[in-house]
Amino acid sequence: MPLNDTGYAYAVGRIRALETRLLDKSKLERMIDAPSAEEALKVLAETEYAGAVAELADVHDFEIILRDEISRCFALLLKMSPRPELIGMMALRYDIHNLKVLFKAKYLGVTADLLMPAGTVAGEKLKTMVEEEDFRDLPGAVRAAAERVVEEFAVNRDPQAIDLNLDRVLFARLLESARAARSAFLEGLFLRQIDLANIKTFVRVKRMGQDREFLKKALLPSGLIPAGRLASLLDEPLESLIAQTAMSEYAAVIGEGVRDWLEKGTAAHLEKLADDYITAYLQWGRRSPFGFEPLIAYLWAKEIEIKNIRLIMVGKINKLPVEAIRERLRHVQL
Amino acid sequence: MFGIESGIVLALLGAALAVGLAGIGSAIGVGIVGQSAAGVVTEDPDKFGQTLLLQALPGTQGIYGLLTGFIIMQRVGVIGGGLMLDLGMDKGLAVFMAALPIALVGFLSAIAQGRAAAAGVGVIAKRPEELGKAIIYAVMVETYAVLALLASIMLLFGIPLP
Numbered sequence: 001m002p003l004n005d006t007g008y009a010y011a012v013g014r015i016r017a018l019e020t021r022l023l024d025k026s027k028l029e030r031m032i033d034a035p036s037a038e039e040a041l042k043v044l045a046e047t048e049y050a051g052a053v054a055e056l057a058d059v060h061d062f063e064i065i066l067r068d069e070i071s072r073c074f075a076l077l078l079k080m081s082p083r084p085e086l087i088g089m090m091a092l093r094y095d096i097h098n099l100k101v102l103f104k105a106k107y108l109g110v111t112a113d114l115l116m117p118a119g120t121v122a123g124e125k126l127k128t129m130v131e132e133e134d135f136r137d138l139p140g141a142v143r144a145a146a147e148r149v150v151e152e153f154a155v156n157r158d159p160q161a162i163d164l165n166l167d168r169v170l171f172a173r174l175l176e177s178a179r180a181a182r183s184a185f186l187e188g189l190f191l192r193q194i195d196l197a198n199i200k201t202f203v204r205v206k207r208m209g210q211d212r213e214f215l216k217k218a219l220l221p222s223g224l225i226p227a228g229r230l231a232s233l234l235d236e237p238l239e240s241l242i243a244q245t246a247m248s249e250y251a252a253v254i255g256e257g258v259r260d261w262l263e264k265g266t267a268a269h270l271e272k273l274a275d276d277y278i279t280a281y282l283q284w285g286r287r288s289p290f291g292f293e294p295l296i297a298y299l300w301a302k303e304i305e306i307k308n309i310r311l312i313m314v315g316k317i318n319k320l321p322v323e324a325i326r327e328r329l330r331h332v333q334l
Numbered sequence: 335m336f337g338i339e340s341g342i343v344l345a346l347l348g349a350a351l352a353v354g355l356a357g358i359g360s361a362i363g364v365g366i367v368g369q370s371a372a373g374v375v376t377e378d379p380d381k382f383g384q385t386l387l388l389q390a391l392p393g394t395q396g397i398y399g400l401l402t403g404f405i406i407m408q409r410v411g412v413i414g415g416g417l418m419l420d421l422g423m424d425k426g427l428a429v430f431m432a433a434l435p436i437a438l439v440g441f442l443s444a445i446a447q448g449r450a451a452a453a454g455v456g457v458i459a460k461r462p463e464e465l466g467k468a469i470i471y472a473v474m475v476e477t478y479a480v481l482a483l484l485a486s487i488m489l490l491f492g493i494p495l496p
Contacts, residue, residue: 006366009452013373016459017381080373289370289453 006290007082014080015294021048023305025332028312032325037062037316044309062313066306067117073302074118077295086186086292089177090299092142094119095126096170099146102130103162107153145169164218167197171220185285185293192249192281194223196274199254202230202241203261203270225250238262253277268328275304276331283333304330341426342410342418348433349406352486356399356440363392363448370452374459384458384465388451391472395436395444398483402436405490418496425495432489439482447475 027043034040037059044065045053052065077087094116104110115123121138129135135146145165152161171194178186198219205215212234219227225248233241238258245254257270282300285293308330315325371385404413406429411417454468 006369006449006452009366009369010373013370013452013455013459014376015373016456017374017377020378020460289449289456 008290008292008295011077011080011082011292012289012294015298019298019301019334022301022334023047023308023332024334028308028329028332031309031312031316032322032329034316037313040312040316059313060317063114063310066310067114070302070306071117073299077299081292081295083292086177086181087295087299088120089174090296091118091120092173093170095121095142096166098123098126099130099142100162100166102127103149103153103166104159106130107162108159141169141173160218168220171197171222175222183292185291186296189278189281189296191222191224192278194220195225195250196253196277198223198225198227198230199250199258200267200270200274202234203258203267206234206238207262250277272328272330275307279304279331279333301333304332308332339420339422341421341423341429344423344426345406345410345418345421345429346412348430348437349403349412351437352399352406352433352440353403354399355437356402356444357396359441359444360393360396360399363395363444363446363451364389366445366448367392367451367455370455374455378459381458381462384462385455387465388454388458388468388472391451391469391476392444392448394476395440395447395479398436398479399440402433402483402486402490405487406433409490409493409495421495425493428493429490429495432486432493434486435482435489436479436486440479443475443479443482447472447479450475 027047031040031043034043041053041056041059041062044050049065049069052068056062056065074087074091078084081087098115098119098121101115115126117123119126125137129137129146133150135143138146145168149161149165152158152165171190174190175187175194178190201218201220202215205218212231215234216227216231219230221227225245229244230241233244241258242255245251253270253273257273260269261267278300282293282297285291286297288294311328311330312325314320367385367389371381371389374381374385407413410421410429451468451472454472457464457468
């Protein structure tokens with residue numbers, strides 16, 4: 001019987017209480033069925049978001065609530081975790097997201113989307129770094145990746161360099177820290193996220209009609225599905241990818257999601273299935289009474305909740321039909 | 335010092351282990367449940383009473399250990415006068431052995447019970463109405479502490495002391 005694994009007992013107890021306040025399916029359904037965006041927001045005002053909703057001046061600014069919520073959630077997890085570095089590691093994806101947004105704004109001349117506030121480096125600081133192309137303050141591997149983006153873009157003006165380099169360093173770092181923490185649970189999570197990202201890349205490249213060399217460069221290494229195997233399937237009909245993966249854990253994601261994407265031309269359904277897949281994977285560690293797994297699972301549940309609220313609010317503001325919103329809604333498992 | 339008549343040392347060592355090990359186990363067990371409960375109560379102070387019930391469960395092993403310790407003290411004359419300084423080695427060793435069941439089982443079962451009760455605190459956080467079930471899971475562990483106490487007491491009373 002291990003005697004020293006109870007370090008997370010307090011944090012997990014707190015998570016158990018917090019989990020009861022996540023939006024359940026019935027609240028989300030009520031938001032979907034609301035006649036207008038304002039009415040949907042009123043449902044949100046009955047929940048944990050009450051304070052934030054009360055301060056909101058305009059329905060269109062709902063994104064502010066969501067951004068505040070994720071950084072509040074992050075700060076809370078960091079504070080109650082006996083090993084904050086494990087949670088901090090999860091914040092790396094926000095830094096990478098912010099870097100991507102800033103690079104795209106700079107190179108493609110689009111206005112920058114809102115930056116995620118929960119990253120390890122403040123958004124303003126990242127902005128200056130990207131503007132001045134000086135990444136000295138970033139951790140080693142991330143810095144190298146950012147510098148590579150600048151170099152490669154200068155050579156061939158290809159915006160693909162942004163996503164390629166940054167995703168690669170993100171997952172390399174995540175896997176590295178999962179292995180350092182000796183957590184099969186985290187490693188499994190990141191490996192599956194790599195696979196799902198690769199499956200999306202595969203379909204995107206197939207739709208663009210690019211060749212195998214291009215795909216090989218775009219795929220992330222070290223996933224559970226070897227990149228080489230995916231690449232070799234590029235020139236074959238989609239059916240062979242579905243047949244090859246029918247016995248794997250991704251059968252539903254690929255069978256349903258990829259087919260849907262190729263037929264309807266939108267990745268929405270695949271994105272939903274991929275998120276639901278990760279939700280299902282996290283159930284594996286969620287019930288542990290002492291480990292850090294429930295913290296990771298709670299963070300994910302919060303991210304899914306925020307995605308769902310965003311889906312509903314965007315749908316309501318744009319007056320999308322109820323069915324269209326509902327079919328994109330991520331599965332909620334409480 | 336350890337002559338043929340130093341059995342009293344072993345008998346007292348038995349008492350010390352029964353009280354000490356079972357007490358340490360209970361302290362660890364109650365501590366684990368306390369951490370989980372504090373987490374829940376941070377977010378939901380109304381759950382204090384229910385979580386306290388669960389926290390008390392791993393405390394019993396310490397009491398069983400103390401009870402065994404008292405019986406030994408009474409039998410060798412620490413309590414009631416007439417300390418048996420001339421207790422034979424064989425008798426002393428027998429008393430020591432009699433203390434082992436509750437010392438060992440008390441130590442480990444209290445920690446195991448603490449873990450089960452801490453998991454039960456998680457149940458209370460979500461479903462306060464299921465307190466009874468959460469308690470039953472933790473109480474199942476108690477069985478083995480009670481069995482060990484029973485064995486220790488039967489052994490102690492079976493040893494003929496002068």
